[in-house]
Amino acid sequence: MRFALAASLLALSVATAAAAAPVPAINVETLKDITRTLSDDSFQGRAPATPAEDKTVAYIADRFARAGLKPGNKGSWYQDVPLVELTPNAAFPISITGGKTPITLDYKTDHITWSYQVQPRIDVAGSDIVFVGYGINAPERGWNDYAGLDVKGKTVLILINDPDWKMQSLDGPFGGRAMTYYGRWTYKYEEAARQGAAAAIIIHDTEPAAYGFNVVVSSNSGGKLGFDEPGNHMDQSAAAGWITNDAARRIFASAGQDYDALVAAAGQKGFHAVPFTGMKASLSFDQSIRRQKSKNVVGIIPGKKRPGEYVLYSAHWDHLGICEPVDGDNICNGAVDNASGTAGLVALAEAYKAGGQPDRSVVFLAVTAEESGLLGSEYYAANPIYPLARTVGGVNMDSLNVIGKTNDIVVVGPGKSELEDYLKRAAVGENRVLVPEPTPEKGYYYRSDHFSFAKLGVPMIYFESGEDLVNGGRERGSKLAADYITNRYHGPKDEYDPNWDWSGAVSDLKLFYTIGRELADSDAWPNWYPTAEFRAVRDKSRAGK
Structure with a gap:
């Protein structure tokens, strides 16, 4: 009886909050x-630290300003972000020797490799090759692919994603189907560098990587x-990159190794890395070095009651600039990703001005x-204009829905933050329901800017439209989503289309607004759920505010 009454009261409070x-x-x-x-060719794909940046950030x-915001950094719209750009000067091969058959891996066809070290010449000569499985060192999970291994000066071959990514459930040693940070390519390179590897090469596989x-x-x-x-990042591996699955199979075969058998073994606890005895990897290239400051753009609506407490909306303005040509077009315009999210920031600012000055x-x-x-976002989080301990929480937007309104909402990285309760309340007003993340193995939680703030404790929510379209259902929604990933994502075909259906973006932006407005007009301090990995750092931050 008490449970039923509590549920009724909760339903009433949810409906009231949504309608209020x-x-x-x-x-x-x-x-x-x-x-x-922003996605016009004249913006040249909005690559940071290029002439196109000045035009982008000024716009x-x-x-x-036209939306009614005030400059957010002591009278300036900008926060400088010091960057260095490293560009290989020419295509270069990777040479593999010492196996049954010499192998040459061609640039962009078989491999794509670069360096994080800020030096003009990169040389990896005669480096021993070791297959390190998933390249994970996770003592809290009892897993170490580098156990008993010295890879200093060596080339490590690494599988993408987590060892249990093929599971359909979420209860494996690394979250089952849901990717952890250990599965991200960024982690793979970070750990290889900590281990002293000269070159860290990830083996591409479309399904666990989530893209071709x-x-x-x-x-x-x-x-x-x-x-x-x-x-100058000299603590990083000299070379980092990817090879195709076909290239990996050729290397394994030349080493006399069964690729599929070793991949299967790498997914089991207790796996031991496999040196490819006698096999050596060599590569070298010159690179140009260019130092230039890029810019975050910051605007603010000062609060009328608690101006020293902050609610945050974020979206990235950059894209890839000049990229690999498709049908003669070499500008990656980034219309959906993420000109649309930047547009969403401005539209939300306009809505806030129309809704009246918030308390925070x-x-x-x-x-x-x-x-x-x-x-x-990592730079802002490490050098915040507004203290993170006084930042209540926020919403990140990365690619708005331009295919129509959906019945469902997908929380990316669910079960982490009390902001999900805010989303549930807001969803009532849009007649939408929260559904489980359909592709947790793709690790989207670690692929956008909310993660920079989450790591330092700020509750951030990142959600997007699902695929159950009001007009066309799940079949049409899934087809359109797959078409975008296959044909436009991070390519020149991500261009503005005047025929887009913006009803889904509008519905999502209403949710973004409702969540932020509830935070801004209350004195609540939502936290991470007790089991979330970011709870401890938030509690420490708030205790010392």
């Missing part, structure tokens, strides 16, 4: 205009950005270099 704060109209023309403008600042090798090439050809900081301050942050490893 009407959402101002979301301006579709703002979404269209900004997305169309965003102007739209922030064409995406790997388009995302990593040309210049690579990193923070410009003391030490609301920060609108358009960050740079997300496509280069979340660099802009």
